[in-house]
Amino acid sequence: MIKTKNLSFVYRKTDEDGGTAVEEEVLREINLTIEKGSFTAILGHNGSGKSTLAKHFNAILLPTGGKVYVKGMDTTDKDSVFNIRQSAGMVFQNPDNQMVAAIVEDEVAFAPENLGVEPKEIRRRVDECLETVNMTKYAQSAPSNLSGGQKQRVAIAAVLAMNPEILILDEPTAMLDPKGRSEVIKTIKMLNREKGITVVLITHYMDEAALADRTVVIDDGEIVLDGTPKDVFRNVEKIKSLGLDVPQVTELAYELRKKGIDISEDVLTVDECFAELLKILGGGAT
Amino acid sequence: MLKDITIGQYIPGSSPLHKMHAPLKIILTILYITVLFFVDSPVSYAIFTVYTVALVLISGVPLKVLLRGVKPMLWIFIFTAILNVFMTPGEIIWSLPIFRFTLKITNEGLAAGVTMAVRLLYLIMGTSLLTLTTSPLQLTDGIEKLLKPLRKIKVPSHEIAMMMTIAIRFIPTLAEETDKIKKAQTARGADFETGNIIKRAKAMIPLLVPLFISAFRRADDLATAMEARCYNGGDNRTRMKESHMTALDVKAIVISILAAAVVLLAEFWT
């Protein structure tokens, strides 16, 4: 679906101490392949390059070195730009700053209108996409009257209206409260599992990364860990040293192993940890 | 404050006014305003009032909402009315000499003051009725359509409409933000309420600078988000809500022209 080949990105910025322009290498030789239908989380702290990487997946940014292919199309090929953006839809962090229209359904219609879709078909897509994210009730509302979670679901619907095969979400929950976060994550999971949409989720929340099929950890513009969430999070020390969190129970298992207790390192959830502990503690006390 | 501005506030509904073709509605609103400026005699005012009241009733927009839009303009009303009351020469009914100057109220002045206030009230009600029954998107689409012939002389009709859409969308967001920054600076001891004009203008800096920075950040984000959804200007764009003229619109044209004719006849023939 998405393939990067030695992707590098250099960006000019002002220096930390003075004001002179320096070149900063934000991404270094990234080689990454995202499979069709997969749910990949890209985890990293602010400034690790994860958002820059995401913006390469739909030709918002173009590589300064190497190549990015989306469905086989080269993102530097000017004729493919709109095809790429239609195939790989992108949702951004700030729910307020990505809405163009003053009414929810007009917002969802914006992308297909840009693509020149027939009015009747736009109507159908708008209704269907609002239904998908469970926002039909709010079709006539103004975005400013919605909660953060609802706004992000509208933003997702507004991208789905292009019929994309890939959904890229750049920290969609960073500005939301816990309720909004869980609404959005539930929606994303459903889109992947039920609609077969390939999902790339950029995040710094480990609990979201733990829900994915695959977690890619980025630090200083390079991929440092890549695998299933269990494979990745068992590197407790390493992840913490990168300024990221691991699930509390994973850390607990790690601490217990340090104390000489033989507990599996593959625990991510409370239930898994509980089951493991029962094995060790002998199936429950009386 | 900003929250009270009714222009851009849309009240969804299914009245004939809501269903009208937006470009036509704009033209008829312009007609309404034009006629309003010819109205002067009591008879034509009466007819015009009946017409306006009928429009309000048909629209189904609560009177309360309509009057909310008038409220921020109240001081303009009072100012114009007073200016007219005191400045119009004619038959003096009350006077007060102040030094070399005499403050006087005339019959004609009183009439002019009332006329001016009523005219302004109807002007705001008419335009509010347009924005309250037309969704912002329909409104800007309507303007885009009306401006389209001007594209030939390089008037960027689509861009103007897009700018208006975005402005309408961001008014509530920026109003909220203004309120937030104001509170934050107040908590740091900023004083927006007291002092002379220069002091107050200076006190606005801690409010305006963050507001501008935030507006630029939002603009940057929005541009990226629009680009990501394949926005490419007005060419080859379609519309979900393609509206066309219907029998209803023909009726509206006939009724509006008739009403305008009756009012103008009453004005110039009596």
Place this chain on the structure above:
Amino acid sequence: MIKAENVNYIYQKGTPFERQALFDINLEIADGSLVALIGHTGSGKSTLIQLFNALVKPTSGRILVDGIDVTAQKADLRLIRRMVGLVFQYPEHQLFEETVYKDIAFGPTNMGLSEKEIDERVRKSAALVGLKEKHLERSPFDLSGGQKRRAAIAGVLAMEPKVLILDEPTAGLDPKGRDDILNTIKRLHEENSDMIIIFVSHSMEDVAKTAERVIVMNEGRIETEGSVAEVFTQAERLQRIGLNVPQITLLTDKLRNAGFNLPEEIYTVKYAAKAIAALVGGDGNA
């Protein structure tokens, strides 16, 4: 000391949007406390903190800060704002001066202090939040996200308030930025033995790591309050009102329900590891 007596607040009273945001709030916060205020969006916590420094006035009831009635009709607002420092959510959005130094000096300048005193306060508060001398002469807009936020907090600290209130100080930060801010809060607490610090949070993990006391708000009322241990033992209740309870709390709850004897006040990973290790060792089994 902060004391709230029968405080009610009705939002937009007399309009169609009228809504009661706070119901009969009574509470006391002792000098030198480090208190977390938690609750989901709309629980009334943001309203409550704005009452504390008289940005909004209660519909009924009163609030005393150090014996001064901040809700009185003729309250001295300048004095109150000096006493109660309020750091809003995303405080970096209020930065406006050319340099970090000038921005931090804004509050003390408004207080009418001498230049020498302002200078001392700026340097002191910058150091308290971990900003270096070299940062002071820089434009606030050239700092990183976390640094900007710390500069904004320094701007409030420079007013040397007796009460420091922070509304969701970690919102939108990555784990490292979050830990920096939480550690700053802890350090402020340690170095200012009289200062009351109140921080609003959605995250029970942050609360567990940082606070001493917890006030839980729900639908305009105080749901429960107490020490962190006291509040965290009510996991079910917290979940019922829509708060995300940390994994460790859930796990220890489960173990306890299964009949294992664990101390009640476990809420950190390290402590849990110790207690569970003790169980495995055989001496904790019921």
